[in-house]
Amino acid sequence: MKNDKVTIIVNQHPYHLEQSTLSPQEFRDLVKAPADYEIWLIVKDPDPEGQLPVDDQQVTVPVEIKNGQRYRVVPPGTFGA
Numbered sequence: 001m002k003n004d005k006v007t008i009i010v011n012q013h014p015y016h017l018e019q020s021t022l023s024p025q026e027f028r029d030l031v032k033a034p035a036d037y038e039i040w041l042i043v044k045d046p047d048p049e050g051q052l053p054v055d056d057q058q059v060t061v062p063v064e065i066k067n068g069q070r071y072r073v074v075p076p077g078t079f080g081a
Contacts, residue, residue, distance in 0.1 A: 023062040042070040
């Protein structure tokens with residue numbers, strides 16, 4: 001029986017998960033965020049100081065998660081989306 005865990009970083013905290021996909025609501029549940037919060041995959045690090053993270057991708061449907069990926073769960077409109 002395979003028991004591989006995937007480690008992702010959400011809001012700068014590591015989470016060790018057994019599933020390979022997460023829905024937007026599951027991301028919110030991880031960090032106990034309100035239902036209207038947005039989920040973003042961080043593509044480049046670090047974001048330029050004082051600039052919008054133009055390369056980051058908003059998560060609006062269930063996505064496959066991979067070891068080492070970083071996400072933000074933030075209030076709506078934080079990045080001007």
